[in-house]
Amino acid sequence: xxxxxxxxxxxxxxxxxxxxxxxxxxxxxxxxxxxxxxxxxxxxxxxxxxxxxxxxxxxxxxxxxxxxxxxxxxxxxxxxxxxxxxxxxxxxxxxxxxxxxxxxxxxxxxxxxxxxxxxx
Amino acid sequence: xxxxxxxxxxxxxxxxxxxxxxxxxxxxxxxxxxxxxxxxxxxxxxxxxxxxxxxxxxxxxxxxxxxxxxxxxxxxxxxxxxxxxxxxxxxxxxxxxxxxxxxxxxx
Numbered sequence: 001x002x003x004x005x006x007x008x009x010x011x012x013x014x015x016x017x018x019x020x021x022x023x024x025x026x027x028x029x030x031x032x033x034x035x036x037x038x039x040x041x042x043x044x045x046x047x048x049x050x051x052x053x054x055x056x057x058x059x060x061x062x063x064x065x066x067x068x069x070x071x072x073x074x075x076x077x078x079x080x081x082x083x084x085x086x087x088x089x090x091x092x093x094x095x096x097x098x099x100x101x102x103x104x105x106x107x108x109x110x111x112x113x114x115x116x117x118x119x120x
Numbered sequence: 121x122x123x124x125x126x127x128x129x130x131x132x133x134x135x136x137x138x139x140x141x142x143x144x145x146x147x148x149x150x151x152x153x154x155x156x157x158x159x160x161x162x163x164x165x166x167x168x169x170x171x172x173x174x175x176x177x178x179x180x181x182x183x184x185x186x187x188x189x190x191x192x193x194x195x196x197x198x199x200x201x202x203x204x205x206x207x208x209x210x211x212x213x214x215x216x217x218x219x220x221x222x223x224x225x226x227x
Binding site: 035037044045046047050059060061062095097100104105106107108109110111112113 | 121154156158162163164165166169170175207209211214215216217218219220221
């Protein structure tokens with residue numbers, strides 16, 4: 001059974017930093033691109049970032065480019081999102097989601113999400 | 121970047137109704153389109169991928185069609201469990217993008 005468990009969310013001040021983690025199990029981690037998708041309170045889904053299975057390529061939404069860094073440790077089956085210079089508009093539930101190929105695709109499995117709140 | 125536009129934003133319907141949600145892409149995405157269902161407080165669930173392929177375990181009353189820039193999600197006979205919000209997503213090219221969502225509510 002595929003499982004994705006996010007952690008690391010919490011309350012952070014504007015301009016602060018936070019690192020999210022997503023622990024994966026139940027599939028061959030390195031064969032799957034993984035993404036972060038977020039959802040602000042009461043709003044729709046927003047794709048944030050994707051990393052390929054090898055970790056060799058990364059992609060970002062313009063809204064986070066230069067502030068967020070996606071990475072993965074295939075030996076630990078874990079995905080990360082380093083978030084720097086956080087803004088109020090980054091407040092959201094952050095989901096990790098698998099891609100159906102190593103290079104990116106639709107998201108067939110999702111974690112339960114972790115809440116990030118940016119506020120002073 | 122590709123923009124995805126869903127219509128309607130809200131849809132009121134009754135159990136047993138046939139409903140259709142439309143998703144339009146700002147440029148051609150071939151058939152690289154997925155549909156998701158989300159209920160309050162839960163993660164999205166994949167329903168359809170590659171525009172018309174039903175994800176394993178999803179009831180056959182859900183179907184998708186379209187290619188290029190115009191796509192539809194159809195629920196043939198609404199069940200009580202189907203009242204939720206539905207999103208389309210293009211995965212033709214990065215940055216990936218979602219539609220704004222269609223909330224399906226009970227009439």
